[in-house]
Amino acid sequence: MPIIGVVSRVSGPVVVAKDVLGAKMYELVRVGEEKLIGEIIRVEGDRAVIQVYEETAGLKPGEPVLCTGEPLSVELGPGLIGQIYDGIQRPLPDVEALIGPFLKRGYAIPALDRRKKWCFKPTVKSGIRVSENDVIGIVSETSMVDHRVMVPPGVRGELTYIAAEGDYTVEDTIAVVEREGEKYEVKLMHRWPVRRARPYVRKLPPETPLITGQRVIDVFFPMAKGGAAAIPGGFGTGKTIMQHQLAQWADADIVIYVGCGERGNEMAEVLERFPKLKDPRTGKPLMDRTILVANVSNMPIAAREASVYTGMTMAEYFRDMGYDVALMADSTSRWAEALREISGRLGEMPGEEGYPAYLASRLAEFYERAGRVECLGSPHRIGSISVVGAVSPPGGDFSEPVTVNTLRIVKVFWALDSDLAQRRHFPAINWLRSYSLYLDDLSSWFRKRVDPExxxxxxxxxxxxxxxxxxxxxxxxxxxxxxxxxxxxxxxxxxxxxxxxxxxxxxxxxxxxxx
Missing domain, CATH: 1.10.287 (Helix Hairpins)
Incomplete structure (x- = not known):
């Protein structure tokens, strides 16, 4: 039976609910008469503190709070590629078609189209034993991406049924796995909590560079596939353009661009340019391998945290298929600012410059989900997630907490220089301050593929x-x-x-x- 409490206090995006005994940490809740989407971030007896991912203006004490019993999750399946989502995975083009250009509070819409049919081709036969992440079929999602349908994590047993080749919706059962008398229906889609990293066999050392097509990066400060890089720089130094360039031309199978707290005009440029661009390797539309997560600066501040985790979870899903994924997060500083605001409203002891004491651990938790891994399941697959995070230090001060804590984690540092930008030298990467710790790992690849010297x-x-x-x-x-x-x-x-x-x-x- 769902737990229903009441709102007792509202402070911006932070809401305190009472009479919710049994509520769990990071549980998804619906707040108020409009059913605003929120997540529990603190539990104290029968009281819970909720961060709401939508505007709370007009919310008042006494309104109901419904605990769903589930964590904040995303839908994973065919239909992700080419889509534009907000921070909590609502498809913005579909929202515009249904209710217009302005998103209503509490409006819920499935992330994946329930009516569209996909051509499913099985690659296994019934009667075999399967385990988590085994590929059981393929859906041609776009001209560039074959969507490998996998057994969801945590499911294993005998495959008693596999659908014949044909057209199915994401909610149709395409396989049945039976174990100890219990049956699990496998569909084209499943849900996964955004804060939990998807499992894999083991991490592998970096061996191959992520070719970006940007000369200063590929020659002097290369990044490995599965690596993590930071682009810190002051206002006007070209962080966003660098992210756009990497998203367009990086040597990756899938690109996920997360605009976290970005200015609306910059996100609009992405939405306008990307559908018109062609992939340099295939000549096909770039959006056939791209997912955009748009969380602009005038959206509720708490949704910035949801947006980076939403992007990372979708990246892990395609990594498990054996693809090389490039994730662009622009900008992690604005996510940190959201953490600072919510921490202040919670009355937590502030750390340096008012940021919460757990800032470093949150950044590490995000960047450590990058990597080149051996995937679970069969056939044998190796996938990678390469993360590039933009950092916006106030006044270009690289000694501020977000930049310092990011540099402790990442192995590539592309320092943008305001002096170079003022001289119209772009990319404004300062070759004397930047570095890459992957040079030794990638040296043999460059000697073999480019030049022995x-x-x-x-x-x-x-x-x-x-x-x-x-x-x-x-x-x-x-x-x-x-x-x-x-x-x-x-x-x-x-x-x-x-x-x-x-x-x-x-x-x-x-x-x-x-x-």
Whole structure:
């Protein structure tokens, strides 16, 4: 029987409910007469503190609170690719078609279309034993993605029924697994809690670079498939454009772009540009391998946390199919700001600059779900999730808590420089402050696939750029006449590297992507 309590206090997105004895941590609840979506984040006896993912204006004490008994979950199945969701996985194009461009509070709509039929092709026969994440069939979701239908995690036994090839909705039963007299119906879709990482066999070491088509990244600061990178930078340094470029051209099978607290005009640019773009490898529409999660800055602040977990859970689902997934989170600083606001309303002891004491653990919990893994189930598959998180330090101060705690976790640091941005040098990645800890792991790949002398050439180019910085200091002190001819040659070569190689035009039809 569902637990029904009442609202006793409202403070912005934080609501206190009473008479909810038996409610569980991180349980999904519906708050008020409008059934606003929320999640329990603290339990004290028969009282619970709820963070509401929708606007709470007009909510008053005495209104009902319904505990659903389930955690906040997402729907996983055919229909995810090419879709645009909000932070709690409501499909925004479908919402607009049904109720118009403005999202009503408490409005619930399935994330996956219940009426659309998908052509299911079984790859196994009944009578065999199956276990979690075994692939039992394929659905051609788009021209670029074959959706591998898997046995949900936690289900194993004898496959007593498998549907014949044909068209099915996501709610139709396509297989039955029986174990010890109990039957489990497998459908094309299932649900998974966003805060729980999906299981895998083991993590694997990084071996292959994530080719981005951006010269400064691929040559000097490469990222491995399954790695984690941060792009910190002040206002106007090009963080969002960098994320757009990586989402468009990264060497990944699936791209998930999470706009977490983004400005509406920047998210609108993504929504306008991506459907028109072509994939550089296949020439097919880029949206045929892309999922967008749009949580703009004027949406309720608590939904920022839900958006990053929603994106990560969908990424893990495609990773389990054996795909290489690239997840772009823009920006984790705005998620941290949401944590700070909610922590303040809860009356928790603030940490540095008012952020909660658990900021570092929350960031680590998110980034550690990235990685290259051996997937559960058969046939044998290896998948990866590569995470690139933008960080927006106030005033470009890299010593602020979000940037510092992020750099403790990630292994690639692309530092955006406001001076370079002001000189119109884009990407504005400062080659003297940035680093990649994957260089040694990826060295053999570059030597084998690109050039046997890759390490030496890269080191020589970096030395020239570092030497240029030293010589520029001399020029500023005593003038250019103090330089020898050899030193002038260094400056000229460095200028050619900077202007002819490292600079790249994001909107140029040719220069935007360098294979």
């Amino acid at each position: 890759w390490d030496e050439l890269r080191a020589e180019a970096m030395y020239i750029l570092q030497r240029e910085e030293e010589l520029r200091e001399i020029v500023q002190l005593v003038g250019p006449d103090a330089l020898s001819d050899a030193q002038r040659v260094y400056l000229e070569i460095a200028r050619m590297i900077r202007e002819d190689f490292l600079m790249q035009h994001a909107y140029h039809p040719v220069d935007t992507y360098c294979p």
